[in-house]
Amino acid sequence: xxxxxxxxxxxxxxxxxxxxxxxxxxxxxxxxxxxxxxxxxxxxxxxxxxxxxxxxxxxxxxxxxxxxxxxxxxxxxxxxxxxxxxxxxxxxxxxxxxxxxxxxxxxxxxxxxxxxxxxxxxxxxxxxxxxxxxxxxxxxxxxxxxxxxxxxxxxxxxxxxxxxxxxxxxxxxxxxxxxxxxxxxxxxxxxxxxxxxxxxxxxxxxxxxxxxxxxxxxxxxxxxxxxxxxx
Amino acid sequence: xxxxxxxxxxxxxxxxxxxxxxxxxxxxxxxxxxxxxxxxxxxxxxxxxxxxxxxxxxxxxxxxxxxxxxxxxxxxxxxxxxxxxxxxxxxxxxxxxxxxxxxxxxxxxxxxxxxxxxxxxxxxxxxxxxxxxxxxxxxxxxxxxxxxxxxxxxxxxxxxxxxxxxxxxxxxxxxxxxxxxxxxxxxxxxxxxxxxxxxxxxxxxxxxxxxxxxxxxxxxxxxxxxxxxxx
Numbered sequence: 001x002x003x004x005x006x007x008x009x010x011x012x013x014x015x016x017x018x019x020x021x022x023x024x025x026x027x028x029x030x031x032x033x034x035x036x037x038x039x040x041x042x043x044x045x046x047x048x049x050x051x052x053x054x055x056x057x058x059x060x061x062x063x064x065x066x067x068x069x070x071x072x073x074x075x076x077x078x079x080x081x082x083x084x085x086x087x088x089x090x091x092x093x094x095x096x097x098x099x100x101x102x103x104x105x106x107x108x109x110x111x112x113x114x115x116x117x118x119x120x121x122x123x124x125x126x127x128x129x130x131x132x133x134x135x136x137x138x139x140x141x142x143x144x145x146x147x148x149x150x151x152x153x154x155x156x157x158x159x160x161x162x163x164x165x166x167x168x169x170x171x172x173x174x175x176x177x178x179x180x181x182x183x184x185x186x187x188x189x190x191x192x193x194x195x196x197x198x199x200x201x202x203x204x205x206x207x208x209x210x211x212x213x214x215x216x217x218x219x220x221x222x223x224x225x226x227x228x229x230x231x
Numbered sequence: 232x233x234x235x236x237x238x239x240x241x242x243x244x245x246x247x248x249x250x251x252x253x254x255x256x257x258x259x260x261x262x263x264x265x266x267x268x269x270x271x272x273x274x275x276x277x278x279x280x281x282x283x284x285x286x287x288x289x290x291x292x293x294x295x296x297x298x299x300x301x302x303x304x305x306x307x308x309x310x311x312x313x314x315x316x317x318x319x320x321x322x323x324x325x326x327x328x329x330x331x332x333x334x335x336x337x338x339x340x341x342x343x344x345x346x347x348x349x350x351x352x353x354x355x356x357x358x359x360x361x362x363x364x365x366x367x368x369x370x371x372x373x374x375x376x377x378x379x380x381x382x383x384x385x386x387x388x389x390x391x392x393x394x395x396x397x398x399x400x401x402x403x404x405x406x407x408x409x410x411x412x413x414x415x416x417x418x419x420x421x422x423x424x425x426x427x428x429x430x431x432x433x434x435x436x437x438x439x440x441x442x443x444x445x446x447x448x449x450x451x452x453x454x455x456x457x458x459x460x461x462x
Binding site: 004031046187218 | 243258266277319333389395414459460
């Protein structure tokens, strides 16, 4: 399916039929998700495909039992895992070395990533970075983030959102509907999935075939001229 | 262009040729950007298309003069504007009324959105919400965010990221390359664009035709089995 048509067709569908979603379709969409750009290619994301009936029931409850979760054939929890740069670091270093990357890139993964992503006990490293960045920033341009723990989480959340957008587009292109949900109890979802305390639940995506009660009206967007500023 | 091919083709290109980008191509990609799903359809995003030579030079400097900014034909700054729900609120209410939406939806935009998005002076409302959510949350599932100002920013950042992903895919489908940059001096970018203090710069996107030095090697992603967890 053509990109523009896919983007145009995608709507947040709040009610699904009872039709199931083939595993292949989900896998294809997940493959597309991880091809999204992400911060320094650290891939600090996790995707929990909740399949067990018991866990699904608890997840629906944590999503405040909204129809988009309750009626979904499949539920995917998109998680930002800010410490998981450690999972990819070793392999990223091997990969950049084997692909003859310029030396600074190797250094970047060996030294700079840990220096930027670690926040230290009680966020101490984070505050030290915050001070340094803002002090240096008085005199010359410098990256201001990630400084604190929350900044590192924010960067991971951003990357996970990019992947989630690819996921919903890929579901749309395959003829299935989705609903990105932010209305959930993050503490309960984290407990259910046994996430680490610094992990963040970015969204829960409901997937299925669109029911005729999937939306209640046409789409509305502000005119482009109000959100695009030519300066 | 087919969605899967587009997603597969998109890479972060760090060096562009001197070829310009037609205005139509940019406009089409911006149209696609705002069709992304976003939090409660509040559309808390702004896109600054920096065209003036002087501002562009300053923006490149704020992007630490990296090649992806320096050589870009066009630069787009994606901004999360957490207070701009006020811009869309009135029109969203009119729209839901005119499209015969269920009553709770009207109430949602009239009452709930302001109650959730306002953080009050010194973030006081934010902390009150935080306390209430976490107290109620002891007994039953409840949405935990947005509580504080930073939460409202985070939600806006997430929505803006979804739009940005549509934007880069739409550029790719039209034969142009992009680079999402997070390596910039947020304070200097905010000053340059005269943003409000609570606005957040989500990313700067460089756009142009890919140069043969655009990437230094093949793409690398972790195996899907390490980031997708079936539970």
